[in-house]
Amino acid sequence: MNSSSRINPSQHAHSVVRRCQPLLGTYVEITTGGADERAMRLAIDAAFASIQSIQNRLSTHDPVSEISLLNREASDRTVTVSAETFEILRHADRLAMESNGAFDYTVAPTLARWGLLPANLQRENPGGWRDVLLLHHRQVRFLRPLTLDLGGIAKGFAVDKAVASLQANHVTAGLVNAGGDLRAFGNQSFAIHMRHPSRPHAIAHPIDLREAALATSSPCFTQKTWHNERVSHLVNPRHGTAITGSVSVTVRARECWLADALTKAVLIAPQRAEHLLMRYNADAFVLTA
Amino acid sequence: MNSRITAICLTTTLAVAHGYATSYHTVESAQHACFPEGGEFTSVDVKLTRDQRKAIEKASGVKVKDESQRVWRVINKGEAAGWFIVDEVIGKHELITYALALDAHGSVKSIEVMDYRENYGSEIRQADWRRQFVGKKSSDKLKLEDDIKNITGATLSCRHVSEGVKRLLSLYELVLKN
Numbered sequence: 001m002n003s004s005s006r007i008n009p010s011q012h013a014h015s016v017v018r019r020c021q022p023l024l025g026t027y028v029e030i031t032t033g034g035a036d037e038r039a040m041r042l043a044i045d046a047a048f049a050s051i052q053s054i055q056n057r058l059s060t061h062d063p064v065s066e067i068s069l070l071n072r073e074a075s076d077r078t079v080t081v082s083a084e085t086f087e088i089l090r091h092a093d094r095l096a097m098e099s100n101g102a103f104d105y106t107v108a109p110t111l112a113r114w115g116l117l118p119a120n121l122q123r124e125n126p127g128g129w130r131d132v133l134l135l136h137h138r139q140v141r142f143l144r145p146l147t148l149d150l151g152g153i154a155k156g157f158a159v160d161k162a163v164a165s166l167q168a169n170h171v172t173a174g175l176v177n178a179g180g181d182l183r184a185f186g187n188q189s190f191a192i193h194m195r196h197p198s199r200p201h202a203i204a205h206p207i208d209l210r211e212a213a214l215a216t217s218s219p220c221f222t223q224k225t226w227h228n229e230r231v232s233h234l235v236n237p238r239h240g241t242a243i244t245g246s247v248s249v250t251v252r253a254r255e256c257w258l259a260d261a262l263t264k265a266v267l268i269a270p271q272r273a274e275h276l277l278m279r280y281n282a283d284a285f286v287l288t289a
Numbered sequence: 290m291n292s293r294i295t296a297i298c299l300t301t302t303l304a305v306a307h308g309y310a311t312s313y314h315t316v317e318s319a320q321h322a323c324f325p326e327g328g329e330f331t332s333v334d335v336k337l338t339r340d341q342r343k344a345i346e347k348a349s350g351v352k353v354k355d356e357s358q359r360v361w362r363v364i365n366k367g368e369a370a371g372w373f374i375v376d377e378v379i380g381k382h383e384l385i386t387y388a389l390a391l392d393a394h395g396s397v398k399s400i401e402v403m404d405y406r407e408n409y410g411s412e413i414r415q416a417d418w419r420r421q422f423v424g425k426k427s428s429d430k431l432k433l434e435d436d437i438k439n440i441t442g443a444t445l446s447c448r449h450v451s452e453g454v455k456r457l458l459s460l461y462e463l464v465l466k467n
Contacts, residue, residue: 019322020313020402022387022447027402029311031439045325048399179444195442196299200382200407216442250441266294277293284294287442 019044023051024155026179032166033173033188043169047162047176054158057085060108060117060149070140071108071121071147078141086138088150088157088257095153095261096129099276102269103261104129107235108149114231114242116222121147128237151233155181156215156260163256183213183256196248196289197221207285213256217263218248236268243267246289253282309440314388314403320361320373323390323399328365330373333465335360341464349459351452358460369393372465374457375403378449383407387450395461400454407445 015037020029030047032040057066066085073079081089092105106129112121127144134140150157155178162176163185173186184190189210197220207214219232223244234243249266253259258280266273266284277284314322320330335358337345342353359375372391377384384406390398 018311018313020311020405021400022402022450025446025448026444027405027447041322041325175439177439177441180441182439182441190439192439192441194297195440197442197444199299214441216444218442221444248442274293282293285297286294287297287299289299 015040017041017044021048023048024055024158024178028179029177030162031175032171033186034171039169040171043166043171046169047165050161050165051158054084054154054161057082058088058150058154060121060151067148067150074140075142075145078135078139080137080139083138086134088153089134089140091157091257092150092153092261093129093132093134095265098279099265099269100272101129101237102265102272103152104235104237105148105150105152106132106146107237108147110235110240111149111233114226116231116233117149121149123147152264153257153261155179156213156256156258159183159213159256181215181256181260184209185211194250194285194287196287198246199289207252209252212252212254213259214250214252215256215259215263216248216250217267219244220246220248234264234267248287250285250287251282253280258282310406311438312404314401316375319388319401319403322401323373323388324363324370326365328363328370330361330363333360333362335464337464344463345456345459348463349455351456353456360465371398372461376453376457378453380449383445383449385450387453389454389457391461395466397454400450
């Protein structure tokens with residue numbers, strides 16, 4: 001399999017700029033290729049800033065984020081959110097519906113009970129994704145007490161926004177990688193190596209990625225024992241139990257938020273995975289260690 | 290009809306990597322990335338006394354491993370523009386050198402990773418692995434897989450850098466702010 005990973009120089013002078021900042025709880029790496037190095041550095045500054053902005057809006061751990069505001073107040077009153085936040089909520093809502101709840105961004109109370117999210121996200125008899133109303137003028141209301149956690153889709157969404165920012169600043173080719181959720185853009189293919197989280201020194205064969213995104217999910221990152229039960233951040237909403245074990249799923253899709261969300265749907269409802277992947281023109285790699 | 294799902298069993302992997310390393314910046318390029326508006330960087334010799342180390346540990350909740358810190362004062366057009374600090378943090382499998390830029394008020398301006406190195410060779414003890422970096426400049430070729438550049442399935446928490454930044458902010462408050 002072809003494993004060349006360099007941006008090919010064109011007839012004009014060509015630079016590659018590669019920078020990395022800690023963001024979204026992980027390391028975000030931005031690689032760009034083009035003729036104007038200085039312009040690319042400035043574009044990368046703006047792209048990192050766009051990721052910081054999303055982090056500020058969506059972090060469940062940050063009490064002043066928009067998500068935290070929704071979690072505190074949307075059960076009692078309608079809350080207006082920013083365009084960015086409304087956009088990701090619409091993505092999450094659509095995936096929840098189309099995956100028949102396999103992707104579910106309202107399982108925060110269960111994760112909080114298991115100690116995987118802050119305790120203040122617990123609710124008694126919480127509602128589900130069908131109780132989240134997304135209304136005109138970016139208004140949000142919860143029909144019953146519930147809490148949201150966008151951790152299953154936020155990194156991918158941030159990657160998409162960073163790519164959009166780079167393109168808006170005339171960067172023609174590059175790759176944004178947020179801790180393994182990544183997206184390639186431009187007339188350039190990148191060799192991506194898949195790793196299994198429980199065997200990080202073993203590299204599976206590379207995927208050639210062009211104008212597409214990859215995201216990976218696995219119980220390995222979060223699984224632990226809680227009151228004699230094995231739990232992880234991957235909740236099967238139908239049974240209230242977690243997916244555990246050493247499986248890892250990588251999805252390739254057109255956009256990173258979608259790849260990110262689909263990994264959860266594939267892990268939690270594998271029997272419907274084929275249908276869902278076809279619907280979104282995506283594909284998946286299931287790694288077992 | 291072809292399945293959209295490919296199963297890969299890792300007992301038949303094509304490659305085994307002992308580590309992964311990327312160099313993003315030299316000190317000069319990190320200075321420019323953190324202060325794109327420009328500035329004069331004057332190196333400040335920071336050697337922490339035992340009392341200062343204890344005070345920083347108490348204020349930040351983070352252990353201080355080194356008594357010295359690489360710090361530069363930044364002046365732009367005759368005015369104080371902030372501080373530029375190079376720091377190193379070590380996790381279980383990773384060694385990261387990064388730059389922290391503070392503005393003139395001591396607030397975080399930006400954080401840029403300079404060098405990132407991972408190691409998973411279980412047969413290599415941490416001290417041995419670190420020794421190969423002593424005295425090496427980031428431009429030296431490292432004996433690691435350097436053509437693996439893009440990875441998925443390896444989410445690493447940036448917790449160590451976040452803790453490092455907390456420690457450095459206390460260092461600023463207690464030592465640099467003079």
